[in-house]
Amino acid sequence: VVRRRLLQQYEQQHFVSCLAGFYSCRWKRYQRERTEPGKCCCSLRECMFFPLLIAAFCLSLVFLYTWGEGKNDYNSFDWYNYGNLGYWFLWSLVILIVAALLFAYISLLLVLAMCLLAEGQRLYLHWSHKIGTFVVLSFSIACLFALSILWRDHRKTVRLSFQVTAPYLHIGAIAIMVLLAWPVSFHAIRADKKVTQVIIVGPYLAMLLFLFLIPLGMYSPCIREMGTLGPKPALIGHRGAPMLAPENTEMSFLKTIEHGGDGLETDVAISYDGVPFLMHDDTLRRTTNIAEVYPNDTGKAASFFSWDALRKLNAGTWFLKNKPFVGMGSLSKADQKQAKNQSIYTLSSFLRLADSHNKLVIFDLYRPPEKHPYRNLWLRKVLDVILKEAKIKRHLVLWLHNSVRSFVQSVAPGFQHTMGRKAPIEDLLKHNIVKLNLVYTDMSSEDIRKYAAANITTNFYVVNEPWLYSLAWCSGAHSVTTNAVHLLKDLSQPLFLMTPQQYSIMWILTDLTSAFLITLIFVL
Numbered sequence: 001v002v003r004r005r006l007l008q009q010y011e012q013q014h015f016v017s018c019l020a021g022f023y024s025c026r027w028k029r030y031q032r033e034r035t036e037p038g039k040c041c042c043s044l045r046e047c048m049f050f051p052l053l054i055a056a057f058c059l060s061l062v063f064l065y066t067w068g069e070g071k072n073d074y075n076s077f078d079w080y081n082y083g084n085l086g087y088w089f090l091w092s093l094v095i096l097i098v099a100a101l102l103f104a105y106i107s108l109l110l111v112l113a114m115c116l117l118a119e120g121q122r123l124y125l126h127w128s129h130k131i132g133t134f135v136v137l138s139f140s141i142a143c144l145f146a147l148s149i150l151w152r153d154h155r156k157t158v159r160l161s162f163q164v165t166a167p168y169l170h171i172g173a174i175a176i177m178v179l180l181a182w183p184v185s186f187h188a189i190r191a192d193k194k195v196t197q198v199i200i201v202g203p204y205l206a207m208l209l210f211l212f213l214i215p216l217g218m219y220s221p222c223i224r225e226m227g228t229l230g231p232k233p234a235l236i237g238h239r240g241a242p243m244l245a246p247e248n249t250e251m252s253f254l255k256t257i258e259h260g261g262d263g264l265e266t267d268v269a270i271s272y273d274g275v276p277f278l279m280h281d282d283t284l285r286r287t288t289n290i291a292e293v294y295p296n297d298t299g300k301a302a303s304f305f306s307w308d309a310l311r312k313l314n315a316g317t318w319f320l321k322n323k324p325f326v327g328m329g330s331l332s333k334a335d336q337k338q339a340k341n342q343s344i345y346t347l348s349s350f351l352r353l354a355d356s357h358n359k360l361v362i363f364d365l366y367r368p369p370e371k372h373p374y375r376n377l378w379l380r381k382v383l384d385v386i387l388k389e390a391k392i393k394r395h396l397v398l399w400l401h402n403s404v405r406s407f408v409q410s411v412a413p414g415f416q417h418t419m420g421r422k423a424p425i426e427d428l429l430k431h432n433i434v435k436l437n438l439v440y441t442d443m444s445s446e447d448i449r450k451y452a453a454a455n456i457t458t459n460f461y462v463v464n465e466p467w468l469y470s471l472a473w474c475s476g477a478h479s480v481t482t483n484a485v486h487l488l489k490d491l492s493q494p495l496f497l498m499t500p501q502q503y504s505i506m507w508i509l510t511d512l513t514s515a516f517l518i519t520l521i522f523v524l
Helices: 002-024 044-085 091-118 127-150 154-190 194-217 250-258 317-322 333-340 347-356 378-390 405-411 425-430 445-453 466-475 500-523
Strands: 234-238 263-270 276-278 360-365 397-399 416-419 435-439 457-461 479-482
Touching: 002 091, 044 091, 044 127, 044 154, 091 127, 091 154, 127 154, 154 194, 154 466, 154 500, 194 500, 234 250, 234 360, 234 457, 250 263, 250 333, 250 347, 263 347, 263 378, 276 347, 276 378, 317 333, 347 360, 347 378, 360 378, 378 405, 405 416, 425 445, 445 457, 445 466, 466 479
Parallel strands: 234 263, 234 479, 263 360, 360 397, 397 416, 416 435, 435 457, 457 479
Antiparallel strands: 263 276
């Protein structure tokens, strides 16, 4: 019996040695000391530092969630950095990996601290971990500050994400509270004063009660009664299918059509000799091999090149070299060969392709720079291509450009006129607007219903992530512009879709189970 007790004591000390070794670098038993009943769990210096450890954990969690939910806009973030740095790199992926590693590190330290507290050990964080904590804290604060300054709309993305993830975040928060019950109950029981017990247990119970009741104020359009879900939003390929082929090329649009896209979106510029062509950027540096063909003109505006000069450029090799999207799959050899042979596409060819496959088209029109010969004739040139050259069915054209709209309506009746911003319904009907083309951060199920009642449909751009597409579906959006037609087409129903009854059962079971476990921990 004595031998068994000694063995059990040794095994327990061995476990504590591992905890203290990783947390404090104190592997020897004589280097550690237990917390005496009624005494603080650490020295004054450690008490002052422990809140920093908790703050580092909370802020790193906030940033990791914020950045993780922002995956929908990683390409825009990398494109922004390309414009400032002059070369392409997946900075978004690097930041995600670093944030995940730092969060894992600080979470491990916090778990070790909770385990040591539960074992009745005094805390002492090694100086190297204190430096690491400051690094995590500084990185998280700096990144959150930079996001708030440079990417203010990202906060709207996070708020939207709560509409689909909140029920599951609630379960995660409750699970953390159950785990915290272990050290909280241990130190509350060992406290020698009632006041100390109240100080320890009071905030914990208040937070627990708040989490139990928070679902009462929770809203998600994906929590809805059976049979009330609207049709699946149509998919419009943003510059085609830029995750499968070079953007704004024939291959890219063919990939969208191949994967069942309902429409095609692009960007239109005018060459120096008056040929409308497809190009998103002001220059040709990112999406062509201009550095090889015209090395002295890499900074020159794309519109100042003649069509003969533009058609000599390759618009596909950059795609294979830079891999512009996070998580891009490898292309087949046939697709690689096809991508290498892509060239700049004309508006006329684009419209003929869409018309032959009966696909909607929507495009941003870029006015040529000053001193361009077609600066004041560009819209008429575009209309000539649409009406006289390509002769696309007019109902397939979603006309977005807002200037001289009345003139366009007079010379080209039949276009579906589209507005790029929210406006009063009376103004929209007055200008014969039938569709709104809005950035996804403006998504609101209430506004969607209001416009739909006036027969005005809504399209949101750019929606790439399944959770965001699911939210648009549940909110009643008519269509979305996306880089990921090949991924979103496979969704048979929105993610996170559930009935109010199902959510109520999930909420009640979570609260009852957690309350039972916490009570059990405190009693035992």
